[in-house]
Amino acid sequence: MDALWPLIRAGLFRFDPETAHTLSVKALKAGLGPRAALKPDARLKVDVAGLSFPNPLGLAAGYDKNADVPDAILGLGFGFAEIGTVTPLAQPGNPKPRIFRLAADEAVVNRFGFNSEGHGAALARLQARRGRSGIVGVNIGANKDAADRIADYVAGIRAFAGVASYFTANISSPNTPGLRDLQARDSLKALLAAIMVARDEEAIRVGRKVPVFLKIAPDLTEEGLDDVAAEIQASALDGLIVSNTTLSRAGLSDQVQAKEAGGMSGKPLFERATTVLAKMRRRLGGNVPIIGVGGVHSTETAAEKIRAGADLVQLYSSMVYEGPGLPARIVNGLSMLCDREGLGSIRDLRDRTVEVWAGKTLA
Incomplete structure (x- = not known):
C-alpha cells in the first residue's frame, strides 16, 4: 500500500x-484497507x-463520524479510535462544499458543522461490535438548533x-455557531457538572465508570x-484533549483556499x-491525562507531542497526504525510537x- 499510495x-x-473522504470510508468498510503487521511492543x-492502550497513537474524531x-x-495500527462527533438528532451539517485541501501546506480547512446520522445510528453500530477488542471512544456534541446544548x-x-x-465532550469546533462559548468559565462549570453527574448515574446502570475527556x-x-484549567481541577473530569482545529491562517502559503471559513488542521497547526498542550500540562500538573492532537504527521511529531506533555497522541488530517500506512509507520517508528534512546517505556x-513549548507566546 505504501508503494502504491x-x-x-x-x-x-x-x-x-x-467525496474522497466518503470513498475511503467505503473502502475500509469493504475490507480494502491495509492491515498493519505490528510487532507487539510492551x-x-x-x-x-483506567484504560490500557496498546500504543499511544489514535485516530481523532472527524473521520468516522457515524461509527461505520x-x-x-x-486494523491500520492505531492504538485507539474515536468516532463522531455524534449529535442526538441527525443533522446534515453545513452546505457543501465544506472541506478544502491546502496541498502546498499539507493542511485542510473544514466547516462540516457536525454532520451526523444521530445517536441512534451510531449506537446501533457500536452495539453490533460489542464483545470485540479495541478501545473506541465516542465524541459527543450538540445539535446546531438545540435549545439546551448541555x-x-x-x-x-x-x-x-x-x-x-x-x-x-467536543465544545471546541468552530463550525457550530456559539459552541465555543461553552469554554467560558461559568458555562464550562455547568457543562462539566452535568456531564459528570450523568456519567456517575450511568456507571450504576452499566457497571463501569466511563472516562470523560474535554476537547478544547x-x-x-x-x-x-x-479558566479551563481551574474548572478541570475543580471537577472529576478524567482528561483533556488539546486541540481542535484553529481559526488562524498564520504561515500558510496557500492564500486562496485559506480564505475559506472553517477550522484549519494539518501540519501548520502543530506549533x-x-x-497550548504544554501550557495546559504546566497548569494541570503531571496527573491529569492529556491527549495531544494537531499537526502530527510523523514519528518525530508524535514523539514531540509526548515530550511536550501528552500521554496519548491523535492524528487525522495527515492521512489525507500520507495515506493509511501512516499509523503503522509511526508506531513502528516509536518502537525504533525506544531502541535508540534506551527507553523502557x-x-x-x-x-x-x-x-520549552510552554514558554512560547500565543500569537
Missing part, C-alpha cells in the same frame, strides 16, 4: 475532498484513565455509556487556558497546538520539553 492519492485528489503500552469502521481503523451532551453520555470506551480549541488566550519521553 502516490498513485492512489493522485486518483483520490481528482475528486472533491468530501514499551508502547500506555495506561490512562472503528475496527478497520484499529442537555445534548448529557444525552450523549446516557446513550453511549454501555458501549463507549471513553467519551470526548487551540485559539484560547492565556486567560482562557487559566500552536503543541504550545514510551512514557519516559513525557514532559521533556514542556518548559
Whole structure:
C-alpha cells in the first residue's frame, strides 16, 4: 500500500475532498484497507484513565463520524479510535462544499458543522461490535438548533455509556455557531457538572465508570487556558484533549483556499497546538491525562507531542497526504525510537520539553 499510495492519492485528489473522504470510508468498510503487521511492543503500552492502550497513537474524531469502521481503523495500527462527533438528532451539517485541501501546506480547512446520522445510528453500530477488542471512544456534541446544548451532551453520555470506551465532550469546533462559548468559565462549570453527574448515574446502570475527556480549541488566550484549567481541577473530569482545529491562517502559503471559513488542521497547526498542550500540562500538573492532537504527521511529531506533555497522541488530517500506512509507520517508528534512546517505556519521553513549548507566546 505504501508503494502504491502516490498513485492512489493522485486518483483520490481528482475528486472533491468530501467525496474522497466518503470513498475511503467505503473502502475500509469493504475490507480494502491495509492491515498493519505490528510487532507487539510492551514499551508502547500506555495506561490512562483506567484504560490500557496498546500504543499511544489514535485516530481523532472527524473521520468516522457515524461509527461505520472503528475496527478497520484499529486494523491500520492505531492504538485507539474515536468516532463522531455524534449529535442526538441527525443533522446534515453545513452546505457543501465544506472541506478544502491546502496541498502546498499539507493542511485542510473544514466547516462540516457536525454532520451526523444521530445517536441512534451510531449506537446501533457500536452495539453490533460489542464483545470485540479495541478501545473506541465516542465524541459527543450538540445539535446546531438545540435549545439546551448541555442537555445534548448529557444525552450523549446516557446513550453511549454501555458501549463507549471513553467519551470526548467536543465544545471546541468552530463550525457550530456559539459552541465555543461553552469554554467560558461559568458555562464550562455547568457543562462539566452535568456531564459528570450523568456519567456517575450511568456507571450504576452499566457497571463501569466511563472516562470523560474535554476537547478544547487551540485559539484560547492565556486567560482562557487559566479558566479551563481551574474548572478541570475543580471537577472529576478524567482528561483533556488539546486541540481542535484553529481559526488562524498564520504561515500558510496557500492564500486562496485559506480564505475559506472553517477550522484549519494539518501540519501548520502543530506549533500552536503543541504550545497550548504544554501550557495546559504546566497548569494541570503531571496527573491529569492529556491527549495531544494537531499537526502530527510523523514519528518525530508524535514523539514531540509526548515530550511536550501528552500521554496519548491523535492524528487525522495527515492521512489525507500520507495515506493509511501512516499509523503503522509511526508506531513502528516509536518502537525504533525506544531502541535508540534506551527507553523502557514510551512514557519516559513525557514532559521533556514542556518548559520549552510552554514558554512560547500565543500569537
